[in-house]
Amino acid sequence: MTDTAGTRTLAHPERAEIRLEDVLQALADPMRLCVVRELAASEVEQACSSFALPVTKSTTTHHFRVLRESGVVRQCYQGTAKMNELRRDDLEALFPGLLDGILAAAAAEESRLRAEG
């Protein structure tokens, strides 16, 4: 959307509209889980373009839209860049410990698979 002032807004679910099913679906994709792990490790918002996922631009856009529409990330424009941050507070309020549990599981799996070579 572009209004007359040139600002654009992106649709996000309110906290109360976030559903576990959608959050799990969003995190069940390895590429999206990778994005979420990076966002979790980062102190600051990250531009979509900073991730350089090994997929096309339109697929990258799709993945970020799924993350936004599920309530996992909040996106806003800064100039032409779409910036992303994890909705940690919202997820923690709804599902205490869930995000950290999934991040820990992802880290455990990565370590295990690396050890197996």
Add this chain to the structure above:
Amino acid sequence: MTDTAGTRTLAHPERAEIRLEDVLQALADPMRLCVVRELAASEVEQACSSFALPVTKSTTTHHFRVLRESGVVRQCYQGTAKMNELRRDDLEALFPGLLDGILAAAAAEESRLRAEG
């Protein structure tokens, strides 16, 4: 598969073959999550037919296959009934706390939505 003795075996991933992506994908479906919550609450194995999901028989079979192939449940035949049990030990060894975290999130969401009427 049916061998000459009439016993049938079902393919399961070994513990080391279970992937977080597949587990999250399996649990991201409301019907499958419902099955897993019932299995978690049960002390004994449950037949597929005992769930009476509001879907066709072939869809029910599909959901249980996804749960089995992702490593979330173990299935075996008892006569003509396909019995199911959660692979709690395997999941806990790979992803400590993950299953309980997701079950807690599902319970929290159910309470919240019920309270909202």
